[in-house]
Amino acid sequence: MTERLIQSIERAADVLELFLTNGPELSVKEISDKLQLSKSTVHGIIKTLEHRGYLQQNPEDLKYKLGIKLFTLGNFVGKHLDIGNIARPIIRELADEVNETVHLVTIQRDEVIYIEKVEGPRALTIYSHIGKRAPVHCTGVGKAILAHLSEKEVDRLLSAASLEAFTGYTMTDVNQIKKQLVTIRETGYAVDDEEIELGLKCIAAPIFNHKGNVIASISCAAPKMRLVEEKLPRVIAGIKSAAAEISKSLGYKGNNF
Amino acid sequence: MTERLIQSIERAADVLELFLTNGPELSVKEISDKLQLSKSTVHGIIKTLEHRGYLQQNPEDLKYKLGIKLFTLGNFVGKHLDIGNIARPIIRELADEVNETVHLVTIQRDEVIYIEKVEGPRALTIYSHIGKRAPVHCTGVGKAILAHLSEKEVDRLLSAASLEAFTGYTMTDVNQIKKQLVTIRETGYAVDDEEIELGLKCIAAPIFNHKGNVIASISCAAPKMRLVEEKLPRVIAGIKSAAAEISKSLGYKGNNF
DNA sequence: TTCTTTCATTCGCCATTGTCGAACAGCGTT
DNA sequence: AACGCTGTTCGACAATGGCGAATGAAAGAA
Incomplete structure (x- = not known):
């Protein structure tokens, strides 16, 4: 019953889910504070998620919000x-x-x-x-x-x-x-x-x-x-x-x- | 411009997005074949995603489908x-x-x-x-x-x-x-x-x-x-x-x- | 202006983490 | 019973990603 869970995926999930509770726009710092991870770590996670469309950065204030890919996936789930x-x-x-x-x-x-x-x-x-x-x-x-x-x-x-x-x-x-x-x-x-x-x-x-x-x-x-x-x-x-x-x-x- | 992308998150994204193109239910084998990764690797990714609610396993045929968490996130995105x-x-x-x-x-x-x-x-x-x-x-x-x-x-x-x-x-x-x-x-x-x-x-x-x-x-x-x-x-x-x-x-x- | 502060982003090093192959466990079929 | 097909577990090794520190860039304060 010892499931092998992959940490970086869990962390990515933590990041995504943080938006559900802490408002629609978060900065790198806010996320790294809440998750108690170093800024560079969070940055890596965020950039990966952004690259895939799971997050998107607001060019104005450099903050991030949840991306369209999630919307697409969510709708797919809803459809089925x-x-x-x-x-x-x-x-x-x-x-x-x-x-x-x-x-x-x-x-x-x-x-x-x-x-x-x-x-x-x-x-x-x-x-x-x-x-x-x-x-x-x-x-x-x-x-x-x-x-x-x-x-x-x-x-x-x-x-x-x-x-x-x-x-x-x-x-x-x-x-x-x-x-x-x-x-x-x-x-x-x-x-x-x-x-x-x-x-x-x-x-x-x-x-x-x-x-x-x-x-x-x-x-x-x-x-x-x-x-x-x-x-x-x-x-x-x-x-x-x-x-x-x-x-x-x-x-x-x-x-x- | 050399962004540091985290592989396992990308792989998790690959898995999730596979469902968008390859039907609503996939087995471990199907996924590992399509992504050219070993079954055990895919299994690890899947179990992590399942643990977080991004995938869910059908107890009947052991296949997996996209989970409710995506639905939740997707609706959140839709609203904002x-x-x-x-x-x-x-x-x-x-x-x-x-x-x-x-x-x-x-x-x-x-x-x-x-x-x-x-x-x-x-x-x-x-x-x-x-x-x-x-x-x-x-x-x-x-x-x-x-x-x-x-x-x-x-x-x-x-x-x-x-x-x-x-x-x-x-x-x-x-x-x-x-x-x-x-x-x-x-x-x-x-x-x-x-x-x-x-x-x-x-x-x-x-x-x-x-x-x-x-x-x-x-x-x-x-x-x-x-x-x-x-x-x-x-x-x-x-x-x-x-x-x-x-x-x-x-x-x-x-x-x- | 210049100095300070505050973040986002980049870099290099090393330990940790996740990957793979192989073995195990169920299940249905031959 | 043996086989073939899965999903799942395990151990070892090396690649990977995390950390701290450095850099860049922007916004105030003096």
Whole structure:
């Protein structure tokens, strides 16, 4: 199990990923400081990445930013993430119907990742974007997926995630979360009620592939005050049926349990 | 000018980019063959990239495909990258090839706006500059965009614009223009033949984003007398393929939904 | 102006790192 | 069972890339 990892590639990855967290433009010095590597080392890495189009230098201030090659590769990946293509029209329709923002996510490396987003017509926008990652334990989409994984997987994911508390409502007790997963399985949808961000509520439902495994989920996210009373049942029904429709398009045969 | 390039990063880039040309799933062997590297070397690179999320292995057939991290990075780039950067090298090349001025425009508030211009080597310069606005109904770039908008949008734009006649050739009848849009859709390019300025002819083609919407267009503009006979087909082919290339870089998947 | 500071970039040396060939381990086929 | 085809692991050696120091270039400060 001793994998042979190549240091310079890891370092290059460190450099690239630094841009995700530290803003779109960085100087050699900023990078070498953050990564604790010598300027000359960082310079070498950067020039190589630039040469390949993974970074590009701004001639004005000599700073660097992520390059077009990444955009090309990213789009290629997106194209072959076929669930996105299938789900897109369906969630778009749902977003129109409920007048709210709808997200599509999958689970990857212990976290939830947003692969599609349709903004509702209402201007008030939720902070999220395609490619964003979020924890599983305190998002509707995360819990919708968790609820349909094996006990073993759930344990792994909940222990890997540090169960950070983002708000006073975030659940940080594994058993408490597991208990909720039962309800989610029974009702067919998951709720995130200000567990990751105050004022934000989400209703989510799972998506299954042709083998019957959960591979994704969708959610409707809105300011808490908008998901109430008469509207809530409509949103729940909408999310559940949209999720079911996507599952069906993916070849899922139905819920036999 | 002797840049110090780091080999293993270049090799990692080679691996990633191989997926762009050789299909979405490759095995270790396929990669090592194509790159003429030993299996163990490739294996090391791949495992590193996989470890970082740049590749992922399909547990079924053990083949690898591009990973989600690239998706994340690509979307980040997309958000901070404007079309100008993507298009610039492509239209520059085109300008060299056809020896004429090439423009890139988008549509903004009912008008066309020039966001990039590459002058051809020939001195005779067309009056235009970055930031300039022009009407949609009598420019090649405007019509190329119009042709791919919804009927509703077209109506709105053509009524908002006053359909001013700049020359004796300017079309001012909505129905006449709409008829021409059909031809533009069929042939894939638009022509402006002295419709905005006497003696000026343009050949334009539309640019689509990843969602399949027109967001821009490019054109080759030249004195009418230079766009004739043998040269015209070359220019048309050049403009169309450059536009297609830009669209592709933007994630446009092709015209089959 | 001239001196100072701050970065980006280049260079040469040496230890570290990654490459290769070979061996091992699974799996399906003959 | 033996073979052929993979993906994966291992050890040894040499090329490679990392570091510190030098250079260049630009922007302030005196």
